[in-house]
Amino acid sequence: MPNAMITGWGKCLPPAALTNHDLATFMDTNDEWIYSRTGIKQRYISHVDTSALATLAAKRALACAGLKGSDIDMIILGTATPDTLVPNIAATVQAEIGAECAALDINAACSGFLYGLGLATAQIRSGQYKRILVIGAERLAFYLDWSRRDTAVLFGDGAGAVVVEATEQDVGVKAYELNNDPEGREILKTTFGTQMDRLDAESLDFFLQFDGREIFKRAIAGMGGLSQKVLTKLDMTSDDIDIVIPHQANVRIIDTLISKMKIPAEKAFKNIENYGNTSAATVPIALCDALEQGRIKPGQNILTCAFGAGLTSAAMMIKWGERVTPINECDEELPACDKTALEIIEKSVKYFLSKAEKEQA
Numbered sequence: 001m002p003n004a005m006i007t008g009w010g011k012c013l014p015p016a017a018l019t020n021h022d023l024a025t026f027m028d029t030n031d032e033w034i035y036s037r038t039g040i041k042q043r044y045i046s047h048v049d050t051s052a053l054a055t056l057a058a059k060r061a062l063a064c065a066g067l068k069g070s071d072i073d074m075i076i077l078g079t080a081t082p083d084t085l086v087p088n089i090a091a092t093v094q095a096e097i098g099a100e101c102a103a104l105d106i107n108a109a110c111s112g113f114l115y116g117l118g119l120a121t122a123q124i125r126s127g128q129y130k131r132i133l134v135i136g137a138e139r140l141a142f143y144l145d146w147s148r149r150d151t152a153v154l155f156g157d158g159a160g161a162v163v164v165e166a167t168e169q170d171v172g173v174k175a176y177e178l179n180n181d182p183e184g185r186e187i188l189k190t191t192f193g194t195q196m197d198r199l200d201a202e203s204l205d206f207f208l209q210f211d212g213r214e215i216f217k218r219a220i221a222g223m224g225g226l227s228q229k230v231l232t233k234l235d236m237t238s239d240d241i242d243i244v245i246p247h248q249a250n251v252r253i254i255d256t257l258i259s260k261m262k263i264p265a266e267k268a269f270k271n272i273e274n275y276g277n278t279s280a281a282t283v284p285i286a287l288c289d290a291l292e293q294g295r296i297k298p299g300q301n302i303l304t305c306a307f308g309a310g311l312t313s314a315a316m317m318i319k320w321g322e323r324v325t326p327i328n329e330c331d332e333e334l335p336a337c338d339k340t341a342l343e344i345i346e347k348s349v350k351y352f353l354s355k356a357e358k359e360q361a
Ligand SMILES: CC(C)(COP(=O)(O)OP(=O)(O)OC[C@H]1O[C@@H](n2cnc3c(N)ncnc32)[C@H](O)[C@@H]1OP(=O)(O)O)[C@@H](O)C(=O)NCCC(=O)NCCS
Pocket: 028, 029, 030, 033, 034, 037, 038, 110, 149, 150, 151, 153, 154, 188, 210, 211, 212, 213, 215, 216, 249, 250, 277, 307, 308, 309
C-alpha cells in the first residue's frame, strides 16, 4: 500500500496587517489584554477573495514540489469562507493552476485542512490517486462583527497548501483520527446559509457567535483525546514526538494541551502572534513557517491537531521525508493592495458600531 508523503508546501498571507493597536482605535480593547489572553499581536485582512489566497498558496506548493498543475489528480480545499458556495472554489483554483482533475471544497471549519489531508491520504493509500493538492484557505473577516471584542480580535485571513504524493518509502502520514461532537454545534456558529431569508434584511445580518470558555475546554479535550488515539494506534508515546504543529486558536489552548500531554513546551510550534486564528489555514501556514525556520528535520515525527465548529477535531502523525527545502520557488504575488487593513474593514466597522449603538439605545 503506498504512503502519502508531503512533497510541496506553500502559504499566502495578504499584505495588510491589522495590529491590536489598530483594533483599539475603534473597540474597547488593548494590546495587553489581547496578547496576554490569546498570544495574538496582529492578523492580516485580505483585499482579495479566498480563492485568490488559495490559488497562490497552491502555486507555491506546486513549485516547492517541482510539479505543474497538470500533474495533480485531485484538489481538496478546506474552507468555511468560500467566495462562492456554488461552484466550489477548488474549481477556481483548478482553473488557475491548469489542472484536469477532481476538485471539491470541504467544510470542517478550523479542522478543514487536516480533514482534507486525511481524505487525501485515504485516496492515495487506496491507489485511486497519486498526487493531491490539499489547501486550507479562509477570509474570516467575512463573519466578524467588529463591535464584539470577544470574537473580532481572534481571527485573520490567509491560506496554506500542500502537495501529497504516493510513495513506497516508509514516510508521510502514519495515522490520523477525525471526529465530530455534534453536541457542541451551538457553541460556535454563524447563521449564514440557506436558513437566511433573502427577502428579510435582518436575516442577512449574520456574524460569528461563540462561547469562548466552553470551546477552550472542549478544544483541549478533543485534540488531546484524538492525539492520544493516534499515538496508541502507532504504539508510540509522547516522547517519540519531535514537534507539534497545532491549530493556532489561542496560545493558552496550545500550552495547556502540550502540558497535559507531557510534551516539552519547546516542541510546540506557535505562530499565532503574527496571524491570529486563520481557521483551516493555520496548520498549513504553521507547517510552512516551521520548515522555513528549520524547525522540521528529515525523518522527524510531527504531531498535528486541530478543532473547530461542529465541533470537529482532528489529529495526525506525519513522519517527514528527506527534503526540507523547496525544489522551485513561485515568484507570483497577489495584486497590489493600496489600502491599510483599517481602510479595508472601515465600512464594515462603521456598520457594526452603528448597529450596536442602536441596539443599546
Ligand atoms: C475568547 C477567549 C480569548 C476569552 O478569554 P478568557 O480568558 O476566557 O476571557 P473571558 O471570556 O473570561 O473574559 C474576561 C473579561 O475580558 C473581557 N474581554 C473580552 N474580550 C476582550 C477584549 N478583546 N479586550 C478586552 N477585554 C475583553 C470580557 O468582557 C470579560 O470582562 P468581565 O470579566 O468584565 O466580564 C478564550 O476563551 C478563547 O480563546 N476561547 C477559544 C477560542 C475559540 O473559540 N476560537 C475559535 C474556535 S477554533
